[in-house]
Amino acid sequence: MPLDLLLEAILGGVLLGCFYAAVSIGLSVAFGLLDVPHIAHPAFVILGAYGAYVLAQNGLDPLLAGALLTPLFFLGGLAVYRFYHAVFERRGTDAGLRGLAFFFGVAFIFEVALILIFGVDQRMVEAAYIGKSVAFGEVRVPLRMLVAVAVAVLLTVVLTLYLSKTFIGRAIKAVAQDETALALMGADPVRVKQWAFGIATATCALAGALMIIVGPVEPGLGRLYIGRTFCVTVLAGLGSMPGTLVAGVILGVAESVVLTSLGSSWAPAVAFGILLLVLGVRPAGLFGR
Amino acid sequence: MREWRAYSFASAAILCAAIVAAGVVRNEYFFFAAYVVLQFIVLATAWNILGGYAGYVNFGSGAFFAVGAYTSVALFKAFAAPLPVLLVAAALVTGALGFAVGVLTLRLRGIFFSIATVAIAVICETVVMNWSFVGGSRGMAVLPPLPVAFASYNRLLFVVMTALALAAVASARYIQTSRIGRGLQAIRDSELAAEAVGVPTLKLKLAAASVSGALMGVAGAPFALYMSFIEPTSAFSLNYAVSALAMPIIGGTASWVGPVIGALLLGTTQQIVTVTISSELNVLVIGVLLVTFVVVAPHGILGLIRSRFVARGAR
Numbered sequence: 001m002p003l004d005l006l007l008e009a010i011l012g013g014v015l016l017g018c019f020y021a022a023v024s025i026g027l028s029v030a031f032g033l034l035d036v037p038h039i040a041h042p043a044f045v046i047l048g049a050y051g052a053y054v055l056a057q058n059g060l061d062p063l064l065a066g067a068l069l070t071p072l073f074f075l076g077g078l079a080v081y082r083f084y085h086a087v088f089e090r091r092g093t094d095a096g097l098r099g100l101a102f103f104f105g106v107a108f109i110f111e112v113a114l115i116l117i118f119g120v121d122q123r124m125v126e127a128a129y130i131g132k133s134v135a136f137g138e139v140r141v142p143l144r145m146l147v148a149v150a151v152a153v154l155l156t157v158v159l160t161l162y163l164s165k166t167f168i169g170r171a172i173k174a175v176a177q178d179e180t181a182l183a184l185m186g187a188d189p190v191r192v193k194q195w196a197f198g199i200a201t202a203t204c205a206l207a208g209a210l211m212i213i214v215g216p217v218e219p220g221l222g223r224l225y226i227g228r229t230f231c232v233t234v235l236a237g238l239g240s241m242p243g244t245l246v247a248g249v250i251l252g253v254a255e256s257v258v259l260t261s262l263g264s265s266w267a268p269a270v271a272f273g274i275l276l277l278v279l280g281v282r283p284a285g286l287f288g289r
Numbered sequence: 290m291r292e293w294r295a296y297s298f299a300s301a302a303i304l305c306a307a308i309v310a311a312g313v314v315r316n317e318y319f320f321f322a323a324y325v326v327l328q329f330i331v332l333a334t335a336w337n338i339l340g341g342y343a344g345y346v347n348f349g350s351g352a353f354f355a356v357g358a359y360t361s362v363a364l365f366k367a368f369a370a371p372l373p374v375l376l377v378a379a380a381l382v383t384g385a386l387g388f389a390v391g392v393l394t395l396r397l398r399g400i401f402f403s404i405a406t407v408a409i410a411v412i413c414e415t416v417v418m419n420w421s422f423v424g425g426s427r428g429m430a431v432l433p434p435l436p437v438a439f440a441s442y443n444r445l446l447f448v449v450m451t452a453l454a455l456a457a458v459a460s461a462r463y464i465q466t467s468r469i470g471r472g473l474q475a476i477r478d479s480e481l482a483a484e485a486v487g488v489p490t491l492k493l494k495l496a497a498a499s500v501s502g503a504l505m506g507v508a509g510a511p512f513a514l515y516m517s518f519i520e521p522t523s524a525f526s527l528n529y530a531v532s533a534l535a536m537p538i539i540g541g542t543a544s545w546v547g548p549v550i551g552a553l554l555l556g557t558t559q560q561i562v563t564v565t566i567s568s569e570l571n572v573l574v575i576g577v578l579l580v581t582f583v584v585v586a587p588h589g590i591l592g593l594i595r596s597r598f599v600a601r602g603a604r
Contacts, residue, residue, distance in 0.1 A: 031400075037399070037400040037403075039348075039400075039403075039404075087584050097344055098538075098583050100346050100399075100400060100403055101346065101534060101535075101538055101579065101583050102580060102583045102584065104348065104531070104534070104579075105531075105535070105576050105577075105579040105580035105583065106576075106580060108527070108572075108575075108576040109573065109576040109577060109580065111527075112569060112572050112573040112576060113573065115569055116569055116570070116573065223527065224411070226404070226407055227404075227407065227408060227411055234401075265415065265418055265419050265426070266415060266419070268411055268414075268415055269411060269412045269415040269416075272407070272408030272409075272411050272412055273408075273412065275404065275405070276405060276408050279396065279397055279401055279405060280396060283396065283401070
């Protein structure tokens with residue numbers, strides 16, 4: 001591969017990777033910190049994308065639409081966690097198997113429901129920054145990818161600060177480390193986890209808006225993102241927010257290089273390939289606890 | 290021993306009934322629909338060997354099914370191999386794939402194992418998409434050979450699938466009642482404790498994963514001949530993965546009867562809904578039923594029956 005093509009692929013990959021990080025960061029909280037087997041995370045992101053699509057059809061800016069949806073998703077997340085806790089976590093035994101089957105079923109229902117409502121066609125949105133590009137010397141970068149980068153970095157910084165500086169943020173980190181100890185300190189671990197799961201779900205609204213800004217969205221896309229999001233979360237080291245950004249960029253670059261060298265049909269396998277490799281070689285990830 | 294004799298007699302009777310039906314029943318659609326239900330019995334039973342007994346949730350059943358289908362398509366196209374050869378070849382290939390999945394269980398448990406099976410599914414699909422000999426992403430037509438002894442090829446496949454379903458259920462039943470089954474249950478309850486008391490966990494997991502994989506592949510082997518066509522999206526359809534997991538969970542994972550009940554019930558419902566309402570809705574029905582059962586009746590229909598039984602006995 002010629003060098004300039006490779007450089008372009010790497011640059012494109014970095015931008016794409018930031019987007020992957022934004023999509024995965026909610027999972028980093030839900031699965032990485034809370035140990036919820038949240039297979040349905042990508043389905044929530046797709047739901048966010050369709051939410052942004054519907055609002056954008058009514059003349060709203062898609063990114064603003066995503067931001068407006070976050071409180072709604074936050075409440076939804078609270079409800080989902082409360083339900084999950086009541087049905088699975090409290091009963092204890094066998095929760096793993098059934099929790100997995102539960103989220104798998106939920107993701108499947110979302111996908112089919114979206115197909116029933118919107119059909120299998122790809123949907124996209126229009127905004128001032130979609131379709132334009134900025135030139136950096138020789139290379140042209142699509143503006144919508146820069147929007148994705150900005151939101152991804154913002155999300156990472158805000159979540160990192162939130163988890164390390166605020167009281168509730170530290171409580172979330174504490175519940176990830178030792179639930180019993182937190183309970184002994186007088187805090188209710190279930191409420192802390194519920195709050196964290198709400199935040200994780202809220203990021204899905206923003207990530208969904210980004211997804212439909214970055215490219216067309218269809219209901220079946222969620223399955224592909226199961227691999228991508230879990231690859232990023234595991235590679236990052238469970239629960240590490242800056243790690244999520246780094247891991248997202250690694251996946252983005254790897255996918256982009258494979259795309260330009262082998263062709264687009266091999267790209268979907270990259271995330272899963274990396275995931276299997278990480279699980280086999282270093283399950284703790286890059287920045288593991 | 291006596292139970293086994295009864296079981297063999299019942300199996301022989303069912304097989305005979307299927308052969309007679311294939312000769313007598315006029316409606317061709319009956320065989321088309323019954324084949325699908327039988328295929329789901331094999332898939333659900335196969336899933337349950339690893340998922341229900343040992344507690345390793347496989348999300349990649351669709352991939353095993355499709356790899357079985359594509360193995361037989363490749364052999365059929367290359368050598369026009371006869372059906373028994375296709376079945377055996379599919380079992381060998383997917384059995385080996387299952388063995389590989391079993392090796393994964395060495396390091397991966399719970400959700401990590403499940404995601405790894407999704408990974409294997411997507412990688413297999415990508416490979417098939419890029420494999421032009423079997424049609425790549427566009428798919429290819431497969432012309433079934435002339436039927437032997439039956440009026441149509443689908444009738445023959447119906448009888449074959451009946452035999453396969455009986456064989457699958459017999460294997461599951463054997464595994465469950467033997468030492469292997471008890472070992473797998475110990476693994477499901479606590480792998481560490483099982484290991485500690487001397488259960489050969491790795492050997493058992495490898496065996497379960499291989500048998501489970503081989504059965505799923507066998508279920509898929511006649512798929513292309515049945516449809517006269519194959520393409521990756523429908524062969525790797527998420528529908529198979531969800532059904533293979535939903536049917537045992539709805540029926541009850543603890544016993545070999547559970548997946549059979551689940552597959553008969555859901556498979557038939559699916560056929561009816563597909564014909565009368567729409568095929569998208571039928572997929573939605575599986576998803577909703579899966580979630581409902583997981584939440585409300587964690588031990589499936591079998592569990593519901595058993596708890597009623599126990600409640601009466603206690604009174």
